[in-house]
Amino acid sequence: MEANNDIKCVGVVGTGVIGASWTAYFLARGFDVSSTDPMPGAEAKLREAVCRHWPSMEKMGLAEGASLERLRFSANLAEALAGVDFVQENGPEREDLKVALFRDMDALLPEQVILASSSSGLLMSLVQGACTHPERVILGHPFNPPHMIPLVEVIGGALTSSETIERTMAFYSAIGKRPIHALKEVKGHIANRLQAALWREAFYLVDQGVATVADIDTAIAYGPGLRWALIGPFLNLHLSGGEGGIGHVLDHLGPPIESWWADLGTPAITEELKQKICAGVDELLTGRDQALLAPTRDALLLGLVEAKAGTTLP
Ligand SMILES: NC(=O)c1ccc[n+]([C@@H]2O[C@H](COP(=O)([O-])OP(=O)(O)OC[C@H]3O[C@@H](n4cnc5c(N)ncnc54)[C@H](O)[C@@H]3O)[C@@H](O)[C@H]2O)c1
DSSP states (O other): OOOOTTOOOEEOOOOOOHHHHHHHHHHHOOOOEEOOSTTTTHHHHHHHHHHHHHHHHHHHHOOOTGGGGGEEHHHHHHHHHTOSSEEEOOOOOHHHHHHHHHHHHHHSSSSSEEEOOSSOOEEEEHGGGGGGGGGGGGEEOSSSSTTTEEEEEEOOTTTOOOOHHHHHHHHHHTTTOOOOOOOOOOTTTHHHHHHHHHHHHHHHHHHTTTOOOOHHHHHTTTTTTHHHSSSSSHHHHHHHGGGHHHHHHHHHHHHHHHHHHHHHHOOOOOHHHHHHHHHHHHHHTTTTTTGHOOOHHHHHHHHHHHHHTSSOOO
């Protein structure tokens, strides 16, 4: 979990929601962080966000030498990138902007420095197009908030080298992340596609009047969601099969599952459905202090991540 040998200083490019969260994480893991963002007032906003995240970082445990003092900022890209050993890019999710940004970063940095993008949906094959060294461009997609959620999805573009993929996987693992390597580029990567599949049916069930927004949230948060946070959908299925494991489940429940798949909906997010969902969320929150929602969730999340780290769960 300590800063590994060849990477001492991480460049964080774009310091909005995701960049600030990554910054807190890299600082907590004992790196120097050199950050940049062209927005006026970005530095103050970044420092305020990192201070806000720091108590969580302290609870998770700081690496030796970790300090808020090791954050530097420059609104100038070249100045900020001087001397960095790894870049985590978090600029706006626009293809033209990322292509230009990666071209500029590529021109500024020695070829062994990996350029990783947090992009939620852009393909690195397109983003790396204007670079002289496209082989060091890679996706390192975190889950919000990256200072708490271990998952990082690593995906190379058509021109990314296998060495870059290996070094990126090793880097994220060494700093306590749980990277997974997707072998092909697909829209939305992996975890967001899985979420999208669930949201599609959740929206459909509300649209069809089968369940309320509150009941759907209860169904997940007090049902399968509790298990999914501990082990994934395949292992849960395996445990459902008793001694016969997942093979037995698929023999036994495969045909009904296929018939449910055939029945799933594909709703359109019409104005009417949007209003129904928003009204359902308002109703769910009636009488609750909304300001407590995110801090309560995040405190529990921290406890859960810590508790899992002390087990043999995969
Ligand atoms: N928000 C999420 O839940 C989430 C999760 C995972 C990944 N991501 C990805 O992370 C990236 C950033 O998303 P965000 O939610 O932090 O957005 P954001 O709007 O909060 O932050 C983007 C930042 O980029 C800055 N910026 C604008 N032009 C720039 C440039 N030329 N160079 C550097 N910085 C520039 C902006 O000033 C802003 O501070 C996106 O690619 C997004 O897809 C977002």
